[in-house]
Amino acid sequence: MIRRRLWSAGVCAGLALCALHATAQERVTLERAVDLPGELRRALAVGRPLVVMVSLDGCPFCRDVRDAHLGPLRDTQGQPVVQLDMRSTRAVTALDGTSTTHGALTRSLGASVAPVVLFIGPGGREVAPRLSGYMADFYSAYLDDRMAVALRAIKN
Numbered sequence: 100m101i102r103r104r105l106w107s108a109g110v111c112a113g114l115a116l117c118a119l120h121a122t123a124q125e126r127v128t129l130e131r132a133v134d135l136p137g138e139l140r141r142a143l144a145v146g147r148p149l150v151v152m153v154s155l156d157g158c159p160f161c162r163d164v165r166d167a168h169l170g171p172l173r174d175t176q177g178q179p180v181v182q183l184d185m186r187s188t189r190a191v192t193a194l195d196g197t198s199t200t201h202g203a204l205t206r207s208l209g210a211s212v213a214p215v216v217l218f219i220g221p222g223g224r225e226v227a228p229r230l231s232g233y234m235a236d237f238y239s240a241y242l243d244d245r246m247a248v249a250l251r252a253i254k255n
Contacts, residue, residue: 129165129173129182132201134192139219142179148218148226148249150180153205155213156187160233164214168242178246185213194223216242218249226252 129152132138142149152169154161165182172178183191187201199207208217212231220226227248230241 129169129180131189132181132183132191135181135194135219136192136196136223138179138181139194139223142219143221143253145177145179146253147177147179148220148246148253150178150246150249151217151219152180152182153185153208153210153213153215153217154182155185158213161214163235164216164233164238168238169216172242172246183210185210194219216245218245220249220253 132151135149135151139149150169150172152161152164154165169178169180173180183205184201185205189201191199191201191204193199193204193207205215208215210217210231214230214233216230217225218227218229227245230238230245234241
């Protein structure tokens with residue numbers, strides 16, 4: 100009886116730790132875009148493109164891209180990354196300096212699916228092909244390839 104209680108307590112503690120770990124993993128957040136020209140200037144000042152993720156609230160693919168790819172890229176390599184929310188009415192300054200909302204800006208960028216990752220360089224131009232959608236098995240390779248293209252483009 101005591102052995103069973105100890106085993107049950109151990110299992111419960113293990114499950115609780117797993118739940119805490121999973122919760123921590125889900126808390127990866129990216130800064131919401133506020134001033135894209137300023138964010139781009141700061142990115143270029145450190146020799147990096149600005150990575151802009153277009154996301155949709157509640158999208159599991161968006162969460163995977165944030166948690167497994169863009170959050171670690173930001174945290175380990177110092178890559179500037181911001182997020183636009185497709186349906187948000189949050190104010191943002193667009194790359195051309197106009198005031199708009201996250202939702203209106205994503206529509207004007209032609210982002211109609213989520214997630215979409217854009218690589219922005221000098222002049223507010225996309226300097227690598229955008230990543231649209233999510234392919235779990237190959238996403239890291241696609242992201243690495245796009246980052247290499249974007250880095251070459253801003254260094255030239």
